[in-house]
Amino acid sequence: MSLFSKYTGAGNDFVIVRGEELGLRDAGTLAAALCPRATGVGVDGLITVRSLSEEVVRLRFFNCDGSEFSTCGNGSRCAARYAVDRGLVPPDHILVTDDGEILARVREDGVALEYALDARVERELRARVGTGKRGERDAWLVRMGTAHLVVPVPSVDVEDFDDLCRPLRWREDVGPGGANVHLVARDGATALIRTFERGVEGETLACGSGCMAAAFALRAAGEAGDRVEFLVRSGAPLTVEFLEAGRIRLTGPAVFIFDGVFPEATR
Known part of the structure; x- marks a missing residue:
């Protein structure tokens, strides 16, 4: 049984899945199936989370049309809370994205992300x-x-x-x-x-x-x-x-909504 979780970051909502649980599924195809509000879970995008070490997780982001993109502030906060909720990492940990590493600090009242962005x-x-x-x-x-x-x-x-x-x-x-x-x-x-x-x-x-x-x-x-x-x-x-040193911090809410199971059509 493969599970997903829905989280919201300030109203920007996501399906989050463990990268290890995808198996042979294509993440973009899964996003296109799960994200639509009329026929799926009803979210803005899908995020995969894969453990790299006890303090580091790798993130990938997909739009609801299945296209992949490199970074997402609200999605990263949600993924950081998801990783802590699942016991994958401690409250202070590193997120690895296509745009670089992010220091995440997960607290009860919100999640802070520190970036060194080429912005x-x-x-x-x-x-x-x-x-x-x-x-x-x-x-x-x-x-x-x-x-x-x-x-x-x-x-x-x-x-x-x-x-x-x-x-x-x-x-x-x-x-x-x-x-x-x-x-x-x-x-x-x-x-x-x-x-x-x-x-x-x-x-x-x-x-x-x-x-x-x-x-x-x-x-x-x-x-x-x-x-x-x-x-x-x-x-x-x-x-x-x-x-x-050119770093930027984004702070805001990240909240768990519910867990679900992949439908048969996505397997």
């Missing part, structure tokens, strides 16, 4: 997010493994969010794979953020790497300091902090 604000662009001259906004293309297009706006409460963001997601000047799109609005000391995520091809309730990308963009624009508090669409808080 940079690649260039400033103009993005249309409305009609008329006011619809033209400054935007920033941030590279951190995945491309992120960060667009500051007066308010994230916009109509037809998916229809608005879809053309931005496929802009030719963000690269051949397109980009995740994030609308960001300041509300006092907090930044509100909404995300249109590639692979999902629609809005997700949270995006951890998107919050980090948005923090890079706001900081580059002189609109934020070394700590940025975000409120994602689910209403959950995520905190991004810039540390010494």
